[in-house]
Amino acid sequence: xxxxxxxxxxxxxxxxxxxxxxxxxxxxxxxxxxxxxxxxxxxxxxxxxxxxxxxxxxxxxxxxxxxxxxxxxxxxxxxxxxxxxxxxxxxxxxxxxxxxxxxxxxxxxxxxxxxxxxxxxxxxxxxxxxxxxxxxxxxxxxxxxxxxxxxxxxxxxxxxxxxxxxxxxxxxxxxxxxxxxxxxxxxxxxxxxxxxxxxxxxxxxxxxxxxxxx
Numbered sequence: 115x116x117x118x119x120x121x122x123x124x125x126x127x128x129x130x131x132x133x134x135x136x137x138x139x140x141x142x143x144x145x146x147x148x149x150x151x152x153x154x155x156x157x158x159x160x161x162x163x164x165x166x167x168x169x170x171x172x173x174x175x176x177x178x179x180x181x182x183x184x185x186x187x188x189x190x191x192x193x194x195x196x197x198x199x200x201x202x203x204x205x206x207x208x209x210x211x212x213x214x215x216x217x218x219x220x221x222x223x224x225x226x227x228x229x230x231x232x233x234x235x236x237x238x239x240x241x242x243x244x245x246x247x248x249x250x251x252x253x254x255x256x257x258x259x260x261x262x263x264x265x266x267x268x269x270x271x272x273x274x275x276x277x278x279x280x281x282x283x284x285x286x287x288x289x290x291x292x293x294x295x296x297x298x299x300x301x302x303x304x305x306x307x308x309x310x311x312x313x314x315x316x317x318x319x320x321x322x323x324x325x326x327x328x
Contacts, residue, residue, distance in 0.1 A: 150163065151163065152309070152310070153226070153310075155221070155222035155225050155226070156218065156221065156222065157218075158218050158219050158221075158222040158307075160219075160222050160223065160226055160307065160308065160309055160310050161308065161309045161310070162309065162310045163309060164187050184317075184322070184324075186313050186314055186317050186324075187313050189313075189316075189317035189320055189322060190312075190313040190314075190316035190317045190320070191316075192316075192317075192320035192321075193296070193297075193315070193316025193317060193318075193319040193320040194296050194316065194319055196228060197228060197296035197297065197315065197316060197319045198228070198230075198231075198294070198295050198296050199227050199228060199230035199231070199295055199296060199297050199298065199299070199315045199319075200230055200231040200232070200233050200292060200295045200298045200299070201220055201223065201224050201227070201230050201231070201232050201233070201298075201299055201301060202233045202234070202235060202289050202292070202298055202299065202300045202301070203220075203232075203233070203234040203235070203257075203300075203301065203302075203303050204234065204235040204236065204282070204285050204286050204288075204289070204300070205234055205235070205236045205240065205282075205303070206236065206237070206240065206265055206281045206282040206285055207240060207282075208240065208243050209236065209240060209241065209243065209244040209245070209248045210248060211247070211248060211251060212303070213234065213303050214234075214251060214252070214255065214257065214303070215303055215304055216303060216304060216305055216306050216307070217232075217255045217257070219306045219307040219308070220232060220301070220305075220307055221255055221256075222307060223307035223310070223311050226310050226311070226312055227310075227311055227312045227315050228312070230315070231258055231295075232255065232256060232257045232258065233257070233258045233259075233260050233292070233298075234252070234257055234258070234259060234260065235260045235262055235285060235286070235288050235289065236259070236260075236261065236262070236285070237261070237262060237263070237264070237265055237285070238261040238262065238263060241259060241261050260288070260292070262285065262288045264285075265280075265281040265282075265284055265285035266280050266281060266284050266285075267284065267287070270284075286300055296315075296319035297315045297316075297318035297319040299311070299314070299315060299318070
């Protein structure tokens with residue numbers, strides 16, 4: 115068998131970032147002896163821990179070479195001090211309350227990220243079917259509607275009419291066309307925000323494209 119990859123160098127970690135959007139910081143009470151630093155917004159706690167060291171050796175690569183993983187906090191130092199950001203959702207079909215299922219934690223993360231905008235992208239034809247109840251919910255959480263003319267690119271060669279997820283997946287491409295921001299971040303509606311994401315946004319604003327796999 116091939117020899118195991120060499121161990122990665124230690125990840126340099128910066129001090130936990132402060133959350134300027136609160137007049138005070140808070141600590142979680144999960145463990146009386148090991149408090150987690152962070153802050154609370156409207157009852158939702160966000161930790162301010164630095165990004166953890168990767169849990170495996172050799173899990174980051176550049177081509178065929180094993181390299182050190184990206185230090186997001188260090189990268190964030192190259193981003194703007196007062197950047198303008200947006201957190202983005204998308205929806206396909208009749209608008210419903212479920213499309214904002216994690217809006218409270220998203221709002222906490224947006225507040226921590228210099229008051230980032232919260233945007234939801236959907237087809238203009240779907241937006242026209244939005245009920246008064248859903249409109250009031252969006253207004254309550256200050257979610258901006260960004261209407262688009264298509265979900266699947268009109269000239270796509272692969273365009274099955276049934277049994278595929280292209281509509282809900284490809285409408286997200288419009289996120290790349292949003293203007294007026296130093297960085298934008300797309301999330302699925304069921305993602306709960308548990309920590310301060312400002313370092314990640316500042317790193318993206320410095321010119322990095324950050325993405326999860328899957």
